[in-house]
Amino acid sequence: MTTLAYGAQAADQPVAPMTIERRAPNADDVQIDILYCGVCHSDLHQVRSEWQGTLYPCVPGHEIVGRVSAVGDQVTKFAVGDIVGVGCMVDSCQSCPSCDDGLEQYCETGFVGTYNGPTADAPGHTLGGYSQRIVVKDAFVLKVGHDEQDLAAVAPLLCAGITTYSPLRHWNIGPDKKVGIVGIGGLGHMGIKLAHAMGAYVVAFTTSESKRADALALGADEVIVSRNEEEMTAHANSFDFILDTVAASHDLDALTTLLKRDGTLTLVGVPEHAHPSPTIANLIFKRRSIAGSLIGGIAETQEMLDFCAEHGITADIEMIRADEIETAYERMLKSDVKYRFVIDIASMG
Structure with a gap:
């Protein structure tokens, strides 16, 4: 399905509106209508090719909170309407010793990043959360227990x-x-x-x-x-x-x-x-x-979200519109944010 997103076509081009394709949910997939996406310094490094191996078009974003809009017929943990999160990973081999230990971030064949990771979906690499919708394997989707008014400030928990x-x-x-x-x-x-x-x-x-x-x-x-x-x-x-x-x-x-x-x-x-x-x-x-230390596994990330919900912990954020991403990047380089920018995905509409 066609989805509106913000990304870059090359390292020297700004992050700008584009349309991308998302797959229809497979049997074990969860389709998420994204509400908020945090802006991580990694996004800037990747989209501007300051890290090697950036694939274009590049749609960053791995601090995702949204609402489930469809599920595959084998999905049992999530239902339409659930508030969920997606962090830095959307897949791994799920069979190596690290994955068996619930440490998918140390997957011995390499985890699949939420953006710029290999995938069978067009265009051949994953496209991230600066978008209205994403489809993710259910094993890499997380439950969010915070109140809905706090969801924007929950997004950075998925990485930071x-x-x-x-x-x-x-x-x-x-x-x-x-x-x-x-x-x-x-x-x-x-x-x-x-x-x-x-x-x-x-x-x-x-x-x-x-x-x-x-x-x-x-x-x-x-x-x-x-x-x-x-x-x-x-x-x-x-x-x-x-x-x-x-x-x-x-x-x-x-x-x-x-x-x-x-x-x-x-x-x-x-x-x-x-x-x-x-x-x-x-x-x-x-x-x-x-x-x-590198991020955390899926089970530990769920534990973290539950801990934060129990203790009333969220990130300190500044909400931005999607068309303010480039300005946010420039401010981020100057440490001019307390302490995380979060994109209101509704502003893409």
């Missing part, structure tokens, strides 16, 4: 939320842990909210004194301006866990020295070029770790 929730859960964050969240942006602001809800003592790191009040309002117990050497030194050897959401290259030693023995620094931001090599003695002499 799970990207921060998954490492916090994996490293068993709870009331007995001191946790640092580095960066107060789309990911970081969710990390603060989630770690706070998990009961941890949360310390936010920012390079800007002007963000101190914002971080406290989000739920941080304390804020460190990382350019203040005294503030940093005062916390040496004290953190159980630090979640680094910053996507720019930076010195990791300044953070690893803050970890306790057996503490972990986990990276979820991919820098434009490599971080400076960390000092190995910092790791060896305290048995500290530097780790990475």
Whole structure:
């Protein structure tokens, strides 16, 4: 079926209206009329071919909330009218050890991204959530339990939320842990909210004194301006866990020295070029770790959505019309958003 979308035909062309084709639902498919789609920094990288391998036309968007409008005859978990979400994945091999463990994001043949992933559907690659409608295999659709008035602010949970929730859960964050969240942006602001809800003592790191009040309002117990050497030194050897959401290259030693023995620094931001090599003695002499984490599996993403619904957690957003996407990208590059843009898909009509 023909669907209105916003995408780009080439790296040097703006995101603009286009029509795309969506398949009719197969037996195990769910058709979703999209209500809201978050704008992730990944969208900008992909659509402008700043990451290798962009396929055109490129329709970004992997923070999707919508209403089920049709289901295949083998679908039992969803019904027409349900409010659902779709995140960064729409398929995987579903047979490798990672998929068997519910960790589809680490699929050993590679998961299928919600956009720019291989598919039998025309044009041969997946087209994302900057569109009025999408059809997704039921195993990759998620139930949304938030109130309907909160749905726009739920959309970023499908990427920013799970990207921060998954490492916090994996490293068993709870009331007995001191946790640092580095960066107060789309990911970081969710990390603060989630770690706070998990009961941890949360310390936010920012390079800007002007963000101190914002971080406290989000739920941080304390804020460190990382350019203040005294503030940093005062916390040496004290953190159980630090979640680094910053996507720019930076010195990791300044953070690893803050970890306790057996503490972990986990990276979820991919820098434009490599971080400076960390000092190995910092790791060896305290048995500290530097780790990475990628989104989350489908079961864990559902767990995250349920946790957020239970605790009243959503993203802080700014709603935009579809024809404001390019302006949003330019503002995003300047960090001029608190903290996530979300497209009102009704504006496409």
